[in-house]
Amino acid sequence: MDDSSLADLLSQFGLSDKEIDTYLTLLDHGEAKASTVADDAGVSKRYVYSISEKLEERGFVTVDDHVVPTTIRANPPEEVIDTLSRNLDEMEPALADRYTRTAPADARFEVVKSRVTVLKRAAELIANADEEVTLSIPHDRLPELADELRAALDRGVLVLLVVSGVEPGPDLGLDGLASVARAWSQPMPTMLTADRQSGLVAPTEMITRSNAGKEAIAFGQQQLGPILVGSFLGNYWPMAEEVYAAEPTALPATYRDFRHAVLEAELHRRAGTPIRARVRGRLVGGEEESFEEFVGRVTDVRQGLLAPGNNSFPVENSFDIETEEGVHLAVGGLGAFVEDVEASEVTLELIE
Template identity: 65%
Template sequence: MDDSTLSRLLREFGFSDKEIDIYLTVLDHGEAKASVVADDAGVSKRYVYSVSEELEERGFVSVNDHSVPTTVRAVPPQEVVDSLTEDVERMGPALEARYSRATPQTDQFEVIKSRVTVLKRATALIEAADEEVALSIPHAHLSEVADELRDAVSRGVLVLLVVTGADPGDDLGLEGVATVARAWQEPMPTMITVDRTRSLVAPPEMIARSNSGERAIAFTQRQLAPVLIGSFFGNYWPMAEEVYVAEAHDFPETYDDFRQAVLQATLKLRAGAELTATVRGRPVDADDGPDEITGRVVAVRQGLVEPANNSFPVEAALVVETGAGRYSVGGDGAFVEDYEAQSVVLDLAE
């Protein structure tokens, strides 16, 4: 490295031109009297004393003012580099945290630049969930959102979790952090959708490496969330292996989240229970019709737990036998079913 390049780099560390001259002079001598440094650098001896004290505070030189005459000694360059590197590494987390401060969640669309912010957003979304969380996350980072997931499960939120980079045969510690959990050894995007409205997606490299240069996207739009849900259930959920399913709820229970109702009905039916459902909603293809149906749950179609029997990835449906006939019931936005549910009350048949 030539002198001009070295001088430019020292300027980037805040050195003035005269400070550079003094420091390089000290380096050339290794150790020298202040008068020698002053003569070689073309400055006054008083200025050498002043600058040397500042350089000593910054770890570049040491000043021996206990002897006469005073001498200035260069700190070995490798020690200087090691100290600067340590300082930069210590600054990193604080700089990243300030850079990644949360923006208001009212933003409709946001580009996120750091892993810290991705995990912060995911945590905030889980904390705010009322009904449903669909989340994929590397198992190595699960602990950073595990407490929030447990809280969500305990307050009745449906938590559908895929942990990636994990062997399904290992003990992954997923009990209580999800309603249904799956594991997959392969990497996949970190994705979260909450209450079918708020979503975030980050590429695998962004979570794996803090300086990947990748970007994540967060959005709060009910029209776009189904696209992410479709990708979650269509591309990744079937590839992962089921490793945990929570126990079924006690009935009667009212569900505003239809996938939760389908899951709980599935678990009860497979345990041999007979169920009734009271569904409030509307017929899909009729302008008028009952806003409530009640009957026995005779079948489910779903891919939430194994064995799946859905005919397309996001299908979740109840089949309810009423006195007026048999209805297939879907959730919000149902289009292939007979009835679109707004809420479901499930109970054990008498």
């Protein structure tokens, strides 16, 4: 290895160019007076003393100031390497711990060890959502995510919210924070999904007590999102009581999130507004890429998003249309298997 390559490696351990020159000179001499090192390294004797003290602290050299003149001795390379290795071994756990706590929000999995970080991750996920957010959170922690929830609604995101640990009532301050909000007096885990492909789960104690010693899991795996949404809608949503629902959105409006389209269709149905759906999708059981448009008047909605629900199983959310030809079709979202049509995009419009 030439001097240039050796100098590059030494610089990775925090040595400056002058420190490297001084250390390499000492290696050549083994032991030398400060004046000798200064002459060979092209620095002042005072600077050699200063650099030598720093090199001694790092284990590269030994300074013998008990003799006159002071001498500086390069430590055996095996001792230097051993010292550097020990330092790296000691540093690894701290680096690993810090990396875990600051891993990016879109990492596939992240262990989160503090309430502050859980709420920070939740805010990031909500802020980046384009279509749908499902969230359960203790009511007294909700203000910490309120700005992100308002902004999500302003972007047209569907927000399904459960606040826990509070008695259901109309005065919980949820207006403008959700499309539909429910409350449950019992504690429940903090659960969040964003666009069905990323989210987090935190134990109740972790959010309600800052020193609970619990850990949360954040994920960015598309396969896990629908599972968590299914648990949210199937297990927790039905247990909570509806306390807020937004007004119907002005039409026409287009939705790539099918649950959002179902919610709006039901809101307009309850308001007595006749609506038409333009569905881009494919026949269930048909060719994977055989997309076409299905257009018809919305005749019925089956859903569990608004109370009272009328779906036959917890995650069923669908609607029926009647085409101009009198054909009746049941429309479901991505992965539909009991409906006639699997929709990828829905446009709702008023029937004049």
